[in-house]
Structure formats: C-alpha cells, structure tokens
Amino acid sequence: MEAGFLPNTTLAESGRVAANGIDYYYEVHGEGEPLLVLHGGLGSIALFGPSPALFNAGRQVIAVDLQGHGRTPLGDRPIRLEDMGDDMAVLLSTLGYRRVDVIGYSLGGGVAFRLAVQHPEMVRRLVLVSAGFSRDGFYADMLDQQAQVGGEVAEMMEGTPMYRSYAALAPHPEDFPRLLDSMGELMRRPYDYSEDAKGLRMPVMIVFGDSDMYRPEHIVEFYHLLGGGLRDAGWMRETMAQNRLAILPGVTHYDSFSSPALVPTVLPFLNGEMPGVGEAEEPGTPDQRAA
Numbered sequence: 001m002e003a004g005f006l007p008n009t010t011l012a013e014s015g016r017v018a019a020n021g022i023d024y025y026y027e028v029h030g031e032g033e034p035l036l037v038l039h040g041g042l043g044s045i046a047l048f049g050p051s052p053a054l055f056n057a058g059r060q061v062i063a064v065d066l067q068g069h070g071r072t073p074l075g076d077r078p079i080r081l082e083d084m085g086d087d088m089a090v091l092l093s094t095l096g097y098r099r100v101d102v103i104g105y106s107l108g109g110g111v112a113f114r115l116a117v118q119h120p121e122m123v124r125r126l127v128l129v130s131a132g133f134s135r136d137g138f139y140a141d142m143l144d145q146q147a148q149v150g151g152e153v154a155e156m157m158e159g160t161p162m163y164r165s166y167a168a169l170a171p172h173p174e175d176f177p178r179l180l181d182s183m184g185e186l187m188r189r190p191y192d193y194s195e196d197a198k199g200l201r202m203p204v205m206i207v208f209g210d211s212d213m214y215r216p217e218h219i220v221e222f223y224h225l226l227g228g229g230l231r232d233a234g235w236m237r238e239t240m241a242q243n244r245l246a247i248l249p250g251v252t253h254y255d256s257f258s259s260p261a262l263v264p265t266v267l268p269f270l271n272g273e274m275p276g277v278g279e280a281e282e283p284g285t286p287d288q289r290a291a
Contacts (some may be wrong), residue, residue, distance in 0.1 A: 011028075011029055017095065022077070024066075029060070030059055031058075033058075034100040036101070037102075038088075038108025039108050040106035041107035042069065042166070045063040047165065065169075068178075078185060079186045081186075084111040088115045088119075097122075099123070103128075103129065106131055108131075109128040112126060113196075117193070124202060126202055126203070127204075127207065128204070129256055130207070130212055130213070130253045133193045138218075146187035150180055151181040154176050194221075198225050203242050205244040205245070206222055206244075206245055208256070210248065210250065227241045248261045248265065249261075
C-alpha cells in the first residue's frame, strides 16, 4: 500500500490496477456508498479542492490518478476519453465494485461521461463538473489556446505549481513534454457526444460556473439533450425531468471543483435526496463488492 495524499481522510486502501496497458494508481478513502472521483487535466488525486467535505460525507471514495497524471504513468498510447472510460470499468471491476456513483471534473468529467455511456450498468448516478458534450462548446479563444498546448511549452511551465506537483508525483517526470503533447492532441481532436448524451438513462447532474470556459448556449443545449429544460415541471412536479442543471455563481472553470458551493450542490443529488430525481438501484457498497 502506498501512502495516501488526501489529508484528514481515512485511507482504507491504495495501490495499482493495470487496465489496457496503463498502470493506474488509486486510493480508497472512508466508508459508505462508493463514489468514483476523477480529477481534471494536469491535476491528480492530491489536487482535489473540496476533499475534506466530499471525502468525509458518508461515502467510500475511489479516487484515481488518470493516465499520465499523478502517480499513473503516461504509457505508450494516446490519451483518449473513450479509452479511459473503458479503463475505469476495468479498475472498478478489479476492485470488486458492481455499481458506483461517479463525479468527474473537466477531463475527469469527460472520462466519467464515457464510462457512463460505454458501461452504463456500472454507474448509478453521474455528476459532470465543467465538462461539455462537444468541442464546439468552448469559446473560440479557448480553442485557439488549446491548439497551442504541446511539449514545446514544457520548459516555460517548470516554475509553475502545476509542474512542481507533477514532478513530485510522476513516476517519470521527464515525460512532462510528452504529456503536454498528448493533452494537446486530445484537445485538438473534434468530438460530439450529443447522441450519447441523449441515450443516458441514469440520473445525471451537470454543473458549471457562471463564468466557465463553456458557452452558456452549450450548457443549455447539454441540459436539453438530457431531457431537462424542455417544459414547465408542473404544480406537482409531474413533468420534471430526472436530470439536474446547476450554475454556480461567481465561479470559473478553473475553480469550479474547489468552490465551497460544489459539495452541498451535488451531495443531495448523489444521495437521492433531490426532488425530481428518479429512484435507481442501490450501488454496491463496500460490503457488497463482487467476490
């Protein structure tokens, strides 16, 4: 067992799971119903902003360093959301989880989305934080910035907290330029998951900041694809959609996952306490892991 990175939480388990050629590092914290938590791009388990509230909320949290991030090596394959979605299914199955709730931020939101699309039987409730359904959802100037991400800017980033965190954890810190190349390639790749969004059947909450990098029109369109915001809910909530939209005021893409408003916004949804959210089967709790 490797030392955990999240302070003020109970580290129950840590280790590695090999999934489709990537040696993923994971940690399991706390007790209760299982919740898979996936970080954003160039982040890691160690950089979760709301960890004290989220990781001590009566949940058993499975936290994973995504491909090329934190303690998980980059490997030799490209970074693809679809591939990492499959990887998370392998990791959960290997750890013995049949079904879990999932929350992902930014890159982690994309991975969580693909997990839910490609392995819907494993996801009970899904929360996507600052994660859109298509590349067209970004502001045009963001697309220009993303197009410039690559290994050639690695030296310029060496003094940043992001790089220092990477260098402290990565099994191969010299891979940082390759990671930037891979992330740049991912961000330049066109994608449109609108049809997949329509097909999700588990309860879904999408969360954005009111000053996010995604256009407001895209956010509304995402909610429409999920069946929300199409009609009045009715006096008795009889026509309310099961899926939820949350806009956090005064929040950007870069601080949405550390916003104090995030945990009290998503926990009632994850716990099935929010009006209008349909009932779903219970996930596999720690005592119900597959043999």
